[in-house]
Every structure is written in structure tokens, then in C-alpha cells.
Amino acid sequence: MKSKKILSLLLPLAAIGGFVTLNALKNDPKPAGAGLTLPAGFSATIIADDLGSARHLVVTPQHDIYIHMASTRKSKGILVLHEENDKATVKTSFGDYGGTGIAIKDGYLYASSKNSVFRYKLDANNQVTDPNRPETIVRGLVDINHHQPKALTLDNDGNVYVNIGAPSNICEEYDKKHTGCPILDSTAGIWQFRADKPNQTYSKEAHYAWGLRNVVGMAWNQQDNQLFVMQHGRDALHDLYPKLYTAQQSAELPAECMFALKKGDNAGWPYVYYDWQKHKNMMGPEYGGDGEKAADPKYINPVAAYPGHFAPDGLLFYTGDQFPARYKNGAFIAFHGSWNRAPLPQNGYFVVFQPFKNGKPDGKWEVFADGFAGTAEQKASGAAQHRPCGLAQGPDGSVYVTDDNKGTIYKISYKK
Template sequence: MKNRKFITVILPLVAVCGLILLNALKSDPPLKHRNIADNAGLTLPTGFTGTALITGIGSARHIAVTPQGNIYVKINRLKNGKGIVVLHDSGDKAEVVSSFGNFSGTGIYIKNGYLYASSDENVYRFKLDAKNAVIDPEHPETVVSGLINRHEHEAKAILLDNAGNLYVNIGAYSNSCQVKDRQKGSMGQKGCPILDSAAGIWQFKADKLNQHYGDGVRYATGLRNVMGMDWNYQDNQLFVMQHGRDQLHDIFPEMFDQKQSALLPAECLYAIKKGDNAGWPYMYYDQIQHKKVLMPEYGGDGKKAGGENAIDPAAAYPGHLAPNGLLFYTGDQFPAKYKNGAFIAFHGSWNRAPEPQAGYFVVFQPFKNGKPDGQWVVFANGFSGSQAQTESGRAEHRPCGLAQGADGSLYVSDDTKGTIYKITYKK
């Protein structure tokens, strides 16, 4: 790397996390502030081009792209009273076609002639015409209502499979199921009653209207909060990215120093089958020790193993990077090594202080035969604006949603300034 200041910042972290972060970053050019005309400010591998199609559309969360070049964007806070924005991609820019939907939220997905979209409590759908345009934007059908919202990890990501099922994450309304949430020294609730109603993935029928939260099947449990979800058709399995717990040092300073608290626990990629338990709140995954560790709230000390009945992660990443988007790339535009691999949008940390904040990038995780294969690398960097803005957490843009275009382009949403990026490859 040419930027010595960047290396000086990263090396202390590398010493602690066993070269994990350095290995991921070293194949990419150094992060620097770029003119918006230069790959839209992004640092990308050779041959790739980044374009900012549009900005200022609102807090853009998850996105869905049609074969006709339209982009449906879910807005987390209503803009002009609307929660879904429709854009048309004309190649190097996008224009607003329309906006509709009087509910805010995160999730959006196109499947079997419908546009599905979520608020923090409900999932709706809109019928699409032959050109994938919404037929009646003022009258959505309610698919599921009454999803739990306790104003912590309340956002609902959604996903549909090819067997007629709808998947919805129900985030835990807690950090670690303490008796007193996020309070120093407070121990975990016995039996963690939160698991009965949250901290997992719920499955519903995609084509059945007016289902209630209680009609769903708890497909998987022990997941603190999931934003990134995608279906891997190589092994016909659901994959999710979990947000790991916070504040190890703040809550148990006698067990964890600030550097450990900044790096732990891992943000984990899980391959999920029906009935799986990922272990929250009784354990977390330590990517430095490469093992499942008992939570301090339940008698752990940072070393004791835990989660004997919990599944192992498929891959693990440094803590607090906030994975908000997951996409398996199935297109043909990018080089062959990207085919069937996973892109992950890391929204960026807020709780690594006094250590530098980190994230605000999109990484690529290679896969082979439906399983992670090899070291992850940072694919798209520079969303924050500069290394100083990354370290301070004052990012200009924060990647959130991912989508693949019909031509194999990769779209990335930003929920800070409402920018939609398009990443293309040309030999």
C-alpha cells in the first residue's frame, strides 16, 4: 500500500486480530478521498467502474431491480409522505419515476409477479404488470401484520424462496438478554424469554393474505439481528448475516479491554436450515480464538467455550461492522471468480471508540460448491469519504442494500445521503 498513514492505523488492529483485517484489505488500493467523477468516490478492483446514479432520494435501505432497468428503493423514513421510490436507470444516471407507499421500513423484494415490501410491523405486496410496474400503488395487499416492534432492532428484512415461502427477520429487542439491557454487570435473563417471540427468522406463506405474526413458523432462532439475507441456490439454502452483540468492555470491564471490545464478537455469516439455533444470547463467536465463547451474561469470561448446541458460522468477520446487505452474485458480467460468491454491505460501526471506527465498505466472500472458500476481500471502499471520516464514524455514505441487475451490474444503496451506486465491469 502507498498510503503510510492508512497502514499506521490498521497495523495495531492487525496485531490483535491475527492479521484478519490486513489480509482482507491488502489486495485493494488505499482508501482516499476522490472526486465524485472518479468512480463516484469508490475504490474498486481493476476493471470495475462505479457510478452514482442519483443522490438525495431519502434513507435508501434495501433495493430491487427489474429487467427493464427500474429500481425499487425502500425508504426507512418517509420522504414527501412516501416510503418506496421508483427509479429508472438510463446507464450513467437514474431518474425518479414515481413514489408511493405510506409506510417506512427496510425490506423490498420482487418475486412471482409481485413487489413485496415491509414496514417495521407488516409485510405488504403490490401486483406487477408484464413490465414489472406496480399496477395499483395506492392499495397494497397485506401479507403479514402484527410483527413485533419494540424499537430496538425493529427493521424487517424480507426474502422469498422458490417454494412459495416468505422469510422475515425478527430482531431481538435487546443487546444480550440482560435483566437490565446494556447495564454494567447486569446478568442474563434465565431462559431468555425474548427467544419465544424474536431473535430469529420467521417463515410465512408468500401467497396467503392477512396472515398474523402468530401464524408464522419460527424457522431459525438464536440470531440477535439479521439484515442481510439471501438464498443460495447452489445448495438450496438460506444464508444470513448476523449483527453481533455490543459493549463487552462497557458491561464487563474486568473481563474485556477496549481493544477486545472493538473487535469482538465476530459478525457472522450463517448457513441456515429449518430448526437451526445460532446460539444468541448464550454464546458469541470469537474470530480471534476461532471458537464459540460463552457470553459473560451467562457465566462466561471471554475464554470459556459455549454454544455446544449452536451451529457454527460459515464465515466470520471483525466485530461491529454492521452487515446490512447480502447478495449471491449469479451474473455473467463480472469475472468468473465472482460467480456464486457473496457480496456483503457493511454499514459501518458506531461502538468501537476509543479505537477507530471501521467498515463502510462492500466485501466479497468467495464461495465454492455452496460454501465459503478462501479469504474475504474488500471489494468497494470509499463510501465514507476519507480514512479520517471512517475512523471517526462520520461517514458521508453508508452502504446498506445490494441488488443485481439483469446485465450483471451490482447496485448498492446508501441510507445516509440517499445515493444509489452502480458498479460495472469491462474487460
């Protein structure tokens, strides 16, 4: 009876376009190897293991895999693997900094530390030509303890976009009188820089979008030529305002949000949060909200939303031809998993698929790859064995997933 009660609390989950059914959550999963469940026709293989805290990654046409490690405790900051026959072996590592962001564009490998963005020249085989002498593209980014890692992505016009996360849950350390958050000029947003110009620093002119507490998953959508990001929502609605929010409401709220961004957009943190059950932006309780007051319409709405505290860490637009046609141009999201959904079971620890049409989310999201956490008990308690983080598309259209808990690299493929 207890498990049935928990399940009833978890449903219905909702995206902006409607409610997710139990069948959509299950998505008819089949045992697919590597401890994962996937839709019929898909299989998963562990190609590398025990690497350390593997964050974002890229895969070259030559089957080399560049992985940005969270720290340099087990290797240097960027680990290079080569894959053959579904097995990847370590070739080398370089970089004296840990981090998250990594990308390849126009003959260069880009990677970020907690305060800078570097690029490395690649040769015709996508090998780094001088790993010990990167070019510094951006320096001096804010790196206050909380939310230090900088995610990045690139567009088709020579720009690189960098997240600077807010070193805070809700700006409480900097705005104790709740009159206005003073750190929005240098954190909690996305900055745009030229991808080929050395020694840039953040400035008002480089500020691309505001009011984003922390973004880890970000990608350029080629279908509509626009920046998409996944925001980590705030915490502690019930802990801070027990008269306004129940513990269960606080477990589900606020939403983890997907935003489609244009220059000058403001997503509203810390003044607003998105309620995926009411399908609207709400005024934050620190700034006069009571759980019922809608936010000022000047703040943009997300284009898709997901239950609270799932922690979206990876975003990939699928452009390959290996997977069935319904996946083409849709988004895969790696949810790292929650730690603060009590009294509900912890959740997330999976990769979901968000269908798209004409460059916008279209329809309900669905769990695509599950089982990273281990047993149901391990998942519910938050004691996950593996936690999805980075996503990359391989040259044959397979999708690669990193685990930053034990350093496992998964390869997911489809065969009719």
C-alpha cells in the same frame, strides 16, 4: 508512527478460514469514479443522489429500481426510479410506511413495514398495478423500538422469510437475573410464511431459526438452495465486564457472522457470541462466560465471520456473467460501518466480497468497494459521508449499492 500503530492493531483481520493479509484488504484497488476504489477493471457511477435514507432495493429487467426508504419524511415508503444511460430519475413513490425489506418474486413486489409484510401485483413490465391497495401477507409482527425494520427474502418454494430483531443488546432489560431470555419466542429470529397466503401472524409453527440478535442482510442462496443471513453482534463487552475484556477486545468482538440456516437452527443469542480470533463460539459473560469458556455445542457456528461492529446491512449472491468468473455465486456484503470500536478507529463503510465454492464460503474475504465514508479521517472518526446498506444485481450483471446516509445510489460495473 501513530498511524502505523493503528494499522498494526487492525491487522490481522480474520475470517473463519484464516487470516486476511494486507494485500487482501487492499485488493489492488484503483480509483474507479464516484469516490470509490475498486479492483482493476471495475468502475463506479453515481446514478442518483440526495434521495433520503435509501435501504434495500431491487432492479427489474426494464431498468426500474424499487427502493425501500427508511421513512416517509422525504418521499413515500417505496421510491421508483427509472435508469437510462447510467442516470436514474424518480418516476413515482408509494406506500405509507418506511422500512427495509423489499424483493420481487413470481410477479409480485414484496415489502415490509415495522410490523407487516405486503405484496403488490406486477404487470408484464414489472410495474405495480395498484400501488394503493397492497395485499397484507403477514401482520402483527413485534415492533418494539429497537431493531424495528424487518428484512425479508424468498425461496423457490413459495415461502417468504422475515427477520424480527431483538429489541435489546443482550436481553438485559428482560432477563435481569440471567436465568433465560423470555423474548426469544417472538423476536431474535427468522420466521417463515407462505408468500401467497394473506393475514398470517407469527407463531411457533412459523418460527424458522432462533438466537439471532438482529439480521438485516439476508438472501436465498440458489447454488445450495439455502437461507443465508448476516447477524449484527452484541455490544459493550468491556463496558459491562471490564474485568473480563479490555477495551480493545471489546472493539474487535464479537464477530459479525454469516449463518447458513435450516429450520430449527439456533445461533445462540444472547447466551453465546462468536470469537473470530479464536474461531469458536464462546459462552456469554451474562451466562457464566469469562472470555475463555466455549459455548454449548448445541448452538450452530457461523459459516464465515468478520471483525466486530462493522454492521452488515446487505447480502447479495452474485449470479451474473458481467463480472469475472471468480465472482460467480460468491457473496457481496454491505457493511454499514461502526460507531463503537474505540480505542481503535471506526471501520467498515465498505462492500466486501466473500468467495464461495459449492454453496459455502471458500477462502478469505476481501474489500471490494471502499471510499464510501470519504477521507481516512472521516472513516476513522465515524463521520462517514456515505454508508452502504442495500445491494442488488441489475439485468446486465452490474451491482447497485444504496447509501442510507445521503441517499446516493451507486452502480458498479466491469469492463475488460
